[in-house]
Amino acid sequence: MRNVSTKTVGRLSQYRRIFMNLYAQGQTHVHSQQLADAAGMGAAQVRRDLMALEAVGTPAKGYPTAQVLEQLNDFFGVAEKQHLALAGVGNLGRALLAYLGERRPSTPIMAAFDADPEKTYKEIQGCTCYPVDWMEDLVEKFKITIAIIAVPGDAAQGVTDRFVTGGVRGILNFAPVPLRVPSDVYVEYLDITMLLDKVTYFAGNAQVPTSSDVES
Template sequence: MKRKNSKTVPEKNIERLLLYRRLLSNLRLESKKNVFSHQLAQMSGASPVQVRRDFMLIGYFGSPIHGYDIDQLIQSISEYIDAMDIQKVALVGVGNLGRAILDYFQGRADKLAITAIFDRNPEKVGRVLHGVHCYPTEKIQEIVKAEGINVAIITVPKSDAQDVADRLVQAGVCGIVNYAPIKLNLFPEIYVVNRDMLLTVEKVAFFARRHIRKESLS
């Protein structure tokens, strides 16, 4: 197999590459050495053709006989997606959801690290959680600029989300994961991913009811 110079990859391809890497990491834990495109397709829900195209886009090619070398493929995906050095992340809002995200984040991403957390609750400010210092929200711009943070996670109430997002962007953040149930009004070049858990559960509940109704009619 060989690698070529990488090209610009669309958002959906990036999502699939991240999923492939997770699946490949699980296979490596099972002491697997090689994998074929049809196997990854079955695990990921993509087609074998799509799997091969995704890897071709990042310049990686497997062998018709041996498939893909798992270690090399993980490395190839990581080299394309990950930053050269640790990319710093800020977390704003250390309520139940924020704490859960902070707990989950630890040790799961080699090239991403939450290095600063912020909250307006004076009982949380000044504390150190998982080795990360909690600052007052008033210091968002100061700390984010000083640490060179360009990614942030927002888990504050919707009434505070826009103000928090504005401060983050002014400090240099250009990518935000927003858990507040509100659409943020930001410059188009700021990459925002909205995650509304209630909407997600409501959607799942709707389709679950449809499934139950279909079974009752059959």
């Protein structure tokens, strides 16, 4: 499989959701134009992205729904389930536990961590909250490879180091600070405040860019 850019990977995730819907509705084939409409982008972009998957469509019928969906599932590693953990059980952390518990029952959050002794050893949204001192051990024990960081900025590097020591390979970071990690660990940044600033800027500005990109 060729190297795929992070942007393409993001769009493939969008296509996957669309394919899941199409499949559920029993639509056997789909054209790049229909996908483009559903994802809010151009048809050429869709075809380029699907090239990375080595998906094949046929003229006049388009892409076979079931087959491409399977390729997408393989691409995102549905087979080898990865385990998640969360650091930071504040407002955001609790919402994420609930939200992901609903929307992603296939990849449950195995453990949560928080520095506040009030919160530890309790079950929150169906997930037990442990003290941060246990992080390295539990991450290793539960074979957790993906971490979500929802702690204040000044605590983010600390929990990152513990996660990485425990064996985490990918991080979704809500804290507004860059994380120092080994070069083989992937970090995706999600800074809500920054995104709101962008919206604020363009909302107060006649010069709205033509097509806004999807996060990241």
